Amino acid sequence: MKTYKLIINNEKYEAKILEYSGSHAKISVNGNDYIIQIEDDAHSTIPKLTRPEKASAMAPNFTKGTDANSGEVRSPLPGVIVTISVKEGDIVKKGQQIISLEAMKMESEIAAPTDGKISKIHVREKNPVQEGDLLITIECDEVCVTTPTPKSSRQTPKPPSAQVTQSIDNIVRAPLPGVVLDLKVGIGDVIGKDDVVLILEAMKMESEISSSLSGKVVKLFVQKGASVQDGDPLIELEV
Incomplete structure (x- = not known):
């Protein structure tokens, strides 16, 4: 991950790009994480920096972590489950909101990656989750193909799942x-x-x-x- 060192008004800043999509990016500036919204206007290339102070503000819909081929919905970033809008057995459509996740003082809507039936909900409201944790499994209308999750180029230790587990010492x-x-x-x-x-x-x-x-x-x-x-x-x- 490339690090950018900046000096603005004689203040030093260290910035890293953690995630990037066509309209949004997640960056870290001096250890603080921010969501950046990039303007659609073709004449403007300056991103808008947004850091809402209220938890009720809605963050962008992240598609990272949802695999339409496998029917697995995984957390795109660390956070806390705010609401689960579906229950096991429900029929959902691709793009339908199924979970709200709070991260960095913002609520992100997690959408279904495919049409199908909710076969298993792996988390509960108020559960903390880490990036990559399995949230929901969807039984696809068509045959799902399990695809291996690509390994990140950044070799970081896998954080423990939010569903607390016991080691052999109980x-x-x-x-x-x-x-x-x-x-x-x-x-x-x-x-x-x-x-x-x-x-x-x-x-x-x-x-x-x-x-x-x-x-x-x-x-x-x-x-x-x-x-x-x-x-x-x-x-x-x-x-």
Whole structure:
């Protein structure tokens, strides 16, 4: 990824282009991510820099991550699921909005890449997700062909899935950095698979962190107000 070093009004800036399409781009300036809208006017080549302060502003529809051939809808960027507009068994049309994802204080609409039936929803509202996480599987009207996901030229570690998983030590870990707002369980509680165990504030959104196993809570590694990093232990289970 090329880095541009700029000096504007004697201030130094370092910019990187993270994503680019015909009408929008995602850039990082001094570590802060922005969505750029590029004007359609053929006479203007100057992009508009937009950084809405309100979470209700709508971001562009990203097509990255949706594969019409396989029927898999994946997250185009890290964020938090705001709304899921469909349920399993629903019939959808290509281009129909199926999920709203909040990222960088903006809501992005995720659309169906093909006509078909919703066969599986892999996330829930308020779930945090990472780029590439599987959101929805669509059973295509026509035969779908599974195509391998192209590998990025940038070799970066694969972040953990937002659907919190346990390692062999039966520990629930944080799927992304944030602050613990509330603990929903205590030591000795018996929980089931997919039960919400705590509320994590990440990217200015409250995310429900759930367990992928059933068991008894034997240890709490965090308390309300604690800051956690990606992969930090939260809760230990006896299964």
